[in-house]
Amino acid sequence: MARIIPIGPYHPLQEEPEFFQLHVEGERVVDLDITIGYNHRGIEKLAESKSWDQVIFLVERVCGICSTSHPMASVNAMEDLGNIEVPERALYIRSIICELERIHSHLLWVGLAGHFLGYNTVWMWAWRYREPVLDIFERITGNRQHYAMMKVGGVRQDIKDEDIPWIMRTVQDLVPIVDMFKGAFMDDPVLHARLKGVGVLTKKDIHDYGALGPTARASGVPIDVRRDEPYAAYDRVDWDVITREEGDVFAKAVVRILELYESIKIIKQCLRKMPKGEIDAKVKELPPGEGIGRAEAPRGEVYHYIRSDGANFPVRYKIRAPSYMNVPTNKTAVIGETISDATIILAAVDPCYCCTERVAVLDKRTDERIMNGQDLIRLSQEKTEKIRKKLWGAKSA
Amino acid sequence: MNLKLKALTKSPWVFHLSTGSCNNCDIEILDVLTPRFDVERFGILLVGSVRHADVLLVTGIVTRKASPRVKRLYEQAPKPCVVVAIGTCSLGQGIFKGSYNAPIPVDELIPVDIYIPGCPPKPEAIILGIVKLLNILKEKAKKK
């Protein structure tokens, strides 16, 4: 049995709460502690002192990557509350923005996964091909991230006719890129050996934890707000909900990669079908009552519950992000697995990047901190290399 | 001190620290390392330990849980250490000002040398900020 040699910087007297604490016996993870709150910014309380318009800018900043999903759920909630109808053109624009976000987010994940597995070229290429998507955002909205597109009753910016051919071309040019990633993941026997059967979640696990998004769909649970409670223009275009049955890390990666094709399909149809017309219902106020709004973020369902007493600011604003339900599934997914697989399992539910950074490994018997996140990433990369050598006897790319 | 500043302007090693943020600035910082922007050609290297850092890149509003970590990491960084605050949140907490979980912003906890505003600042803005910083340091080194 190999003894773990502590490498890399570690601070035995460090007291800060790591996001993930893995307790290990030898090579096996036997327990997992999850500590959150590092990013807790008191947004629900802040929302109570913001106007309905300002709240949308606030919730956009819950997460940088799922940036538009929260405003999407937010305006859905307000439109539920006020029974507000949104002009047709605005619905299409909403879907375009949301799907562009899904593309950039999934590409970001592919890049990170590549990094954790030791495929640094995948990382560079995935993040490089995010750039044209961010360029489209900048052209339409003025910003690469935090687009401020959603408002109650419509959208804030229109898509100019003269931009549509360029957007269509840029999105279409992503198809061969996705083909490349699909080949890199799905046809690579090293990744098959590395990721199949790793970090499995069953249908029952998904139900027990209330897990969402690609995490759920990779275990054969076909939930997707875009299909279950269609918003924006999702019921006006053709697309498929992507699922897999195995529930392992490989399946989660495949679901995200195949969803990229669906997003491209949706954007192209929206650009073609989008009618001319108003983009804003010009809502002046919201009535008293309560509203629930949902959106399918790249990570799963975003859920907003709001309460109004007719005034210009919320009485209560409840936000539930998908990672809140997905991250706890790691207690089941990672226990019993090896530490070299820990990083990729934790990353498979696509939590905040910064959170996967803050990992600590403790020896179960001594409670001594023996490794940190950087060490775990290196172990993960080394395991891929070992498998590659076994299969091909070749050097890494 | 003189030699250190000189070395710093040749190949600054940067350590990235989020103090409680939406991660957008953090992603844009990483983006700066990707092929399109590629700051490694300037000699800028992201390091995994604050003990090797010349420059601290800080994002976020400083939540209560993050606060002791920020202080500790700043103390562990070898001096002189230059602190760069990136993004509106690290400038004055932005839209989160007044939150019960973030009593003070970054520059009331540790000294900040340069501020790069934006939500998030574009990679070009981050690079411009760092280049300006390196020029300031070069001037300082020359004067000594």
Add this chain to the structure above:
Amino acid sequence: MKKEKAIQKLKEKFADKIVNWKDRSADRIYVDIRPNDIPEMSKYLFKDLKARFVTASGVDMPKAIEIIYHFSFDRGSLIISLRTTIAKPELEIESITPSIKGAEWIEREIWELLGVNFKNHPNLKRLLMAEDWPEGAYPLRRE
């Protein structure tokens, strides 16, 4: 299960426990019940009707704290929200985490941000707030 059938079964099984039933729209139902009935109705929705547990939300009111437990029937596009009011100052309710694993975090959050005690919660400790956050200070309360 089709949502119409699920609604019918729910109404039948808990006929004497439902204080108020509001069909706010085709896909939004709000059901008012007493705190003591929350665990049984939640468990029935979750285990028997196979609804998905979405989240729980608490609201501070002058003499009580209201908690809403949100459940989803995904295929039928329906959110059923169970609303209950817990009187101050004895803010206590039975935890649903023993039946629904996914409720663990949100009950901890409501406990620390609003001050409701969840009896028999397997892991009732702080989730979001730092160790040095003062006891008895509940950020989401209005005072």
